Amino acid sequence: QKEVEQDPGPLSVPEGAIVSLNCTYSNSAFQYFMWYRQYSRKGPELLMYTYSSGNKEDGRFTAQVDKSSKYISLFIRDSQPSDSATYLCAMSGARNQGGKLIFGQGTELSVKP
Amino acid sequence: KAGVTQTPRYLIKTRGQQVTLSCSPISGHRSVSWYQQTPGQGLQFLFEYFSETQRNKGNFPGRFSGRQFSNSRSEMNVSTLELGDSALYLCASSPGTVQETQYFGPGTRLLVL
Numbered sequence: 129q130k131e132v133e134q135d136p137g138p139l140s141v142p143e144g145a146i147v148s149l150n151c152t153y154s155n156s157a158f159q160y161f162m163w164y165r166q167y168s169r170k171g172p173e174l175l176m177y178t179y180s181s182g183n184k185e186d187g188r189f190t191a192q193v194d195k196s197s198k199y200i201s202l203f204i205r206d207s208q209p210s211d212s213a214t215y216l217c218a219m220s221g222a223r224n225q226g227g228k229l230i231f232g233q234g235t236e237l238s239v240k241p
Numbered sequence: 242k243a244g245v246t247q248t249p250r251y252l253i254k255t256r257g258q259q260v261t262l263s264c265s266p267i268s269g270h271r272s273v274s275w276y277q278q279t280p281g282q283g284l285q286f287l288f289e290y291f292s293e294t295q296r297n298k299g300n301f302p303g304r305f306s307g308r309q310f311s312n313s314r315s316e317m318n319v320s321t322l323e324l325g326d327s328a329l330y331l332c333a334s335s336p337g338t339v340q341e342t343q344y345f346g347p348g349t350r351l352l353v354l
Contacts, residue, residue, distance in 0.1 A: 171347045172284075229286060230286070
């Protein structure tokens with residue numbers, strides 16, 4: 129079993145829809161949780177990061193972490209065609225563990241005009 | 242600030258050869274991490290360098306190695322290339338004190354024939 133599980137999709141939604149992306153994990157030592165967006169043939173771009181449990185909002189994006197359920201989510205409101213990309217969750221453990229991020233497989237999102 | 246740069250962007254090699262990839266981090270960043278991305282395995286951590294020292298290492302064979310220079314630029318080397326080494330190799334840079342804020346470069350796409 130992988131440490132981080134993410135549904136690869138593909139997920140197709142109409143423009144303006146609310147998108148929900150999710151990851152589950154097994155390692156209770158994870159404390160830092162991130163979402164990256166990766167466009168085709170590009171490197172991942174950091175969207176959101178959260179420490180421990182809770183919610184964080186940035187514009188149309190909201191990240192949620194539920195450590196008790198080992199479950200994290202990213203919500204995208206008013207989705208746009210430009211949001212079409214692969215979304216990767218990533219997480220890490222202790223603060224000084226030396227840059228090692230564990231990634232989910234990524235969910236491919238397509239927003240149709 | 243300029244982002245993370247990686248050279249070359251594309252590379253074709255044959256089995257048995259070796260290859261060296263280069264990464265220049267964001268100015269002021271002292272940590273450089275390397276990842277391998279493939280369709281089957283996703284993004285996997287190779288190693289991380291901080292102030293010229295390897296701080297963490299993933300589960301890759303010894304054919305994969307790296308180093309960091311005093312100006313924080315980093316190189317990774319793969320010796321005795323195998324077909325399975327075909328992948329996108331991504332470099333991520335971080336200030337080094339807050340490990341979760343990793344910023345990725347565009348990657349080097351390596352094809353081994």
